[in-house]
Amino acid sequence: MTRPEPRPAGARPITIRDVAREAGVSVASASRALNGLDSVTAQMRERVLGAAQHLRYFPHTAARALSTRRTDTIGLVLPDLHGEFFSEVIRGADLAARARGLHLLVSTSHGDKYEAAAAIRSMRGRVDGLMLMSPYVDEDVLADNLADDLPTVLISSRIEGRPNAAFCVDNHAGAMAAVKHLTACGGAVAHIAGPANNFESEERRRGYRDALGGVEDLVMQGDFSEESGYRAGLRLAEMKDRPRAVFAANDMMAIGCLLALAERGVRVPADIAVAGFDDVPVARLIRPSLTTVRTAIADLSRRAAERLVAVIAGEDIADQLVETTLPRLVVRESSAGNSNAAGNAA
């Protein structure tokens, strides 16, 4: 068989009707042959497949989606794409999707809940189901834009009044475990907080406060970026009455903080102990390696995707709507000496 000629760009696209005509059969038969239904003869299948290959035919997914009401795609809406955290989220979702032959549509809301709403709106007809990570505390906009007939699973988010499945991390318990570990140094513990109006930020801060018996030693405002952690680190380095430890609401801020401290000659953990949250892959690579709270990010999104597939398939998951994971404290060099056992957060 000779290789088919590439058609010139701009030519009318090849449709299944072209294939049917070329093979001398009806479009129905062509469709059946192409989809491998067993009610076609081997001869018919061969003719259709031959014609399809000869014409370089590729089915039009939108047309198929319209008539079958399936897209074989699941959507993932994230607040941002920057950094390892979201990379891990995507990887986990991809793993689960791929294992079931599904595609992954990634979309971001770039920290804006209205953009998140727009992203969600445009998912109808594009995906069979949606994974949504939306840490915005004020969730009304989202609830108003979630199509009722689009299966949805939430990750580290809460939208009240909707019966959606959700996968969460116990941010409060994780933060408490980290801060309690840091208090073993015997001094004040500062906190680099995440962005305001962010559900996870707030929970971690609450854990910090509760671990200190309800009082906050020192809170510096951050926004989950390495840069904001760096600024906090500079401030710490310059303080004369410096806290004995600092708990950052995520790893990237902790890392920024480490860089600032190193730059100013403040020793970690000798002068100040540092801990983060998430256990992104860099945490164990940086020096000193970072004590943090492991949330098994990729695993969380993988499980969320699997649950989503179940919801799409119509399985009844009423008895397992919300699944909360207890994260685990991982003690590394940045706080070594305080405790040599990496215990559970519980």
Add this chain to the structure above:
Amino acid sequence: MTRPEPRPAGARPITIRDVAREAGVSVASASRALNGLDSVTAQMRERVLGAAQHLRYFPHTAARALSTRRTDTIGLVLPDLHGEFFSEVIRGADLAARARGLHLLVSTSHGDKYEAAAAIRSMRGRVDGLMLMSPYVDEDVLADNLADDLPTVLISSRIEGRPNAAFCVDNHAGAMAAVKHLTACGGAVAHIAGPANNFESEERRRGYRDALGGVEDLVMQGDFSEESGYRAGLRLAEMKDRPRAVFAANDMMAIGCLLALAERGVRVPADIAVAGFDDVPVARLIRPSLTTVRTAIADLSRRAAERLVAVIAGEDIADQLVETTLPRLVVRESSAGNSNAAGNAA
């Protein structure tokens, strides 16, 4: 206006005909009003939008895509999703897509060119154009599966005999610059190679060889994973006649190598200098910080996405088909002392 009732799951989805009926107008008018065409009266628009909101109507993207032949989505097919490198690729593409109000569909071929072909095939009708990163040296399978009418831009790939735009990094020049820098140490330079049958691996290895005047001091086989770099590092640590430097074909292998060397008490750069390729974000965070070749990954994929948009728009780009970037050597602690100037790769 009262908040609309959520419909029970499983109910028939709301279509534009429902909206038209509710508003008492034709579907044509409903469509025009919803899409903001200017040939409808303000009163008409108000009635239609009101009905849409009341019914919680969301347009079905596949249906729209079918009739308009546009999806407002661009596809990105990557060989893998693991690690910061691909995270950066995705981020750059997302940046450009979002700036134009486009969606991003991410798909992976998981290192298998047949899976890559399958991914490409299924893109027809799902996206308006495709960004393809396919480092597989044997590219026939891909060429056979690229729909002729789907605009495509290649990233760090080459598919001969197709008039596709392509964005590449001059891997050969970058590798040569790194290795020449390492030879300043005055000893043998080993190489941790990337996976076989990979275009970028081969080019970097060729650069390594040419920098040494055509002879390879020592080549260890890797596969771009941190783990394979770690194994190479262990081997190096145990050699009695150890090379003076090692050039890894990417950063993750270099980092694995650094970890193994540190574990075995081999000092970097005092005992052996190390360099990588890519300049992933971790490279500057790890200690010793990693000398590497900066490819501005996110920038590359951003520009590729912008070029793709131009191709989709039908712009003539015949005069700028292939764009090759000259990467820049970034000297950091892992090879400090050999040279204190970070020069261009040229």
Add this chain to the structure above:
DNA sequence: CAGGTCGATGAAACCGGTTACATTGCCATT
């Protein structure tokens, strides 16, 4: 007031697949 112009609206075709239902032809059964 007749005739023409123009802007708003509606009816129906179309995008490219899938599939319910009708039809055909072949074979076994009586």
Add this chain to the structure above:
DNA sequence: AATGGCAATGTAACCGGTTTCATCGACCTG
């Protein structure tokens, strides 16, 4: 030989939008 059953195939409706074209009515003009 007539009948029934069944498997293979074809016809046409349908999915949910957009868009062409026709229609309608208001307004302007001479």
